[in-house]
Amino acid sequence: MKRKFQFVAVALAVGFALSGCGAEHAGSSESGSGSAKASTEGNMSTKDTKDTKDTQGTKGNNMNMQEAAERSDSMLDAVLKEINPEVQWAHGPTSTGSCDVTRRRTVMTIVSEARRQGFLDQVEKFWVKSGYRIKGKNNDEMFPAVYAKTKDGFGISVSVRGKGQVFFEADSPCVKESKVAASASRPNGPAYEGVYPLPRPNVRSDYWSTGAS
Missing domain, CATH: 1.20.5 (Single alpha-helices involved in coiled-coils or other helix-helix interfaces)
Structure with missing residues (x-):
């Protein structure tokens, strides 16, 4: 046991x-x-x-307003050089906010109603090829427009306004405050320095002005 x-x-x-x-x-x-x-x-x-x-x-606030203006100029230069046949353009006014800047270009070539959509199509195609995102469009027959945005936060647009005149604008994101100099890009026609508002389109093109009175 x-x-x-x-x-x-x-x-x-x-x-x-x-x-x-x-x-x-x-x-x-x-x-x-x-x-x-x-x-x-x-x-x-x-x-x-x-x-x-x-x-x-990668945000735009790593640059200052002058650098942002130069970036906007390069974007506007690029798209205007892409348009075929070439159009004549002049600088529009530059505007600045507390932390942003807008550059403008005004097309002085007459773009007829029959050619407006083709003009905007060329612009949109180039922006898409450049990696821009198309944010929106205005498909109005008289006043169409295309709005795009870059990966680093810049906005750019093309729009048709009164008398069929075409305008480009490039807007920066919020950046560091600084002084902004006039654009160094040279217009391919009269500069119209000190003239505002600019004249209505007055340059005829065998292609872009087809059908315009």
Whole structure:
């Protein structure tokens, strides 16, 4: 009887030891999973923070108003050079806000009603090719317009207004305040310096003015 009792006691001791060992390994496994999860979450947080910093770093507010005006000029230069056949243009007024700047160009070539949509189609196609996002359009027959935006937050538009005159505008995002000099881009016709408002379109084109009275 005594021997039987000793055998049961030994068996129970071994069972408790094995149970403890299993619990220890289970705890280690769970702890390891928790550490991996925490590590993954930590990496995600780091990545999210980095993405946020990268996004902030690409915003227009890293430049000042003069630099933004020059960027707008380059955008306007590019689209006007793309139009075929060439049109004559002059500078419109530059306007500034507390942290933004707008450059303007006025087309002095007569664009007839029959050619207006073709003109805007050329512009839109170029902007899409340049990676701009088309934000909206006005499909009015008399006063159509196209509005686009660049990846770095600049807005640009082309619109037909009174007497069929075509206007371009480029708007900067909010940037650092600074003085803004006159545009260094040279018009391909009369500069009309000191003249405002500019004359209505007065240059005829064998193509763009077709059908205009």
